[in-house]
Amino acid sequence: MKKLRYCFLLFFSGFLLFACSSSHEKVSKENAEEPIVLIETSYGTIKIKLYNETPIHRDNFIKLANSGIYNGTIFHRVINNFMIQGGDPATKPQFDSKNDSTLLNYTLQAEFRPNLFHKKGALAAARMGDNVNPEKNSSGTQFYIVQGKIFTNEELSVLAKRKNDNLKNQILYSLIIEKSDGLTANGIEPNYSDLANSLQDTLEFILSNKPNYNFSDDQIAAYTTVGGTPHLDGDYTVFGEVIEGLEVIDKIAAVKTGAFDRPVEDIPMKVTIVTK
Structure with a gap:
């Protein structure tokens, strides 16, 4: 039993050493010239x-x-x-x-x-x-x-809102296409306006799990200078x-x-x- 525990600890230590080595190698590459x-x-x-x-x-x-x-x-x-x-x-x-x-x-x-x-x-x-x-x-x-x-800070705020609106439209478009393809496959002509309305709850749920896009302090500093x-x-x-x-x-x-x-x-x- 002691021998088995020793082998496990040896393996686990080796794994940690490998993990730390791989992580260090990745950091070194990113910090290289x-x-x-x-x-x-x-x-x-x-x-x-x-x-x-x-x-x-x-x-x-x-x-x-x-x-x-x-x-x-x-x-x-x-x-x-x-x-x-x-x-x-x-x-x-x-x-x-x-x-x-x-x-x-x-x-x-x-x-x-x-x-x-x-x-x-x-x-x-x-x-x-x-x-x-x-x-x-x-x-x-x-x-x-x-x-x-x-850009001014105000212009960047408008751009951030536009990015969030575009994301919302892209997600809704994907949901509509997926739903309409299913209807078409069953011989049903989709009503895109009705589909858009029926998918609003699904859209809001998806968006609630995605953070709003905002420009970082570094981005704002660069874009305004x-x-x-x-x-x-x-x-x-x-x-x-x-x-x-x-x-x-x-x-x-x-x-x-x-x-x-x-x-x-x-x-x-x-x-x-x-x-x-």
Whole structure:
């Protein structure tokens, strides 16, 4: 019996040691030196650090940069006081649509972190809309850098309410679709207005278990000083931030654009990882 207890204690101690070691390893990785990226353009160089808290996006970006995929791509979508978007391999002059098409279609699992948000200079992943991408998975290659604008506290309160209203509408829509599909399968034509009314109690119950969205003190401090795009928080993965070259973003965001917000004159980039 004593031997059995000794073996159990030995196993349990080993488990604790492994658990503590794994936890320490995770913390060490997040506290490790963050990779630095240089994006060189004709308007200047943007220096970015990649967050260790978003390892999927960090490692994917490093892989693409080191392989040269980004070199020669352009900032193909530019909106002043909003963001500059690039990273689409199809914008490279030498892009081979037949052999390189896989680069256009793969996605990454979202990595939302409450402390990583869309302040000016944030690096984030572009993605397809919720109607075809409810999981909010990121584009494998395309990214954007936030320019944004400065908000007042009152404007942030309005945005927070809008986010809560949007969540409510999304949940109600999902409930209606689920219910109507069941009716249709049984040959019954659904009345969507009646369904919406009948599902209000269910909706309120679901919402009662979800906290209201509110901007944190850090978000409010950033958005009321340096600015950003707060309405994108929680919907797009932020995986880095500009540490030098915010003025370059302003220059690119101000260029003349044509159809689909594409700059009239191409702005190619060269992307280099300078530390790992």
